[in-house]
Amino acid sequence: MNLSGRRGHLLFGVWAIAGALLAFSVLAASSLGLLILPVAVAVVVVLFRRGLRVSPEILGSLAGAGGVSLLIAWLNHDSRPCAGSGTLGPSPIGAVESVGCGGFAPEPWFVAGLALVAAAWIGYGAARRRGLSSTA
Secondary structure (H helix, E strand, O other): OOHHHHHHHHHHHHHHHHHHHHHHHHHOOOHHHHHHHHHHHHHHHHHHHOOOOOOHHHHHHHHHHHHHHHHHHHHOOOOEOOOOOOOOOOOOOOOOOOOOOEOOOHHHHHHHHHHHHHHHHHHHHHHHHOOOOOOO
16 A cells, blocks of 8 residues: 555544544533534544545544444443333232343444444545545
């Protein structure tokens, strides 16, 4: 791989980090997301100021968002979302019941993450083959 190819992959990775930071800051339901948002915006502003907005490396942001989705799927791989309202009815007399539910269903997060990462890499590869990269 030549030097310009490595630079393109590096820029793709930087955009992936920016996309992951943005996705996490939007999805985080706590003050942590608000703390990460300024960092994510700063990374994107720096990338845009460097004139990298029209290059296919920006597809890395999709891969970053997909990576966050895959992380959520992995962290919830053994979760069982509660059905319905989340309330439990009475158990039969004498029955020992251990119920544990909560978290996200991992399957939708996995499918979305896989689709985003695949679309980013396929699109980036196609653009590089056509010579559309700013680093090619």
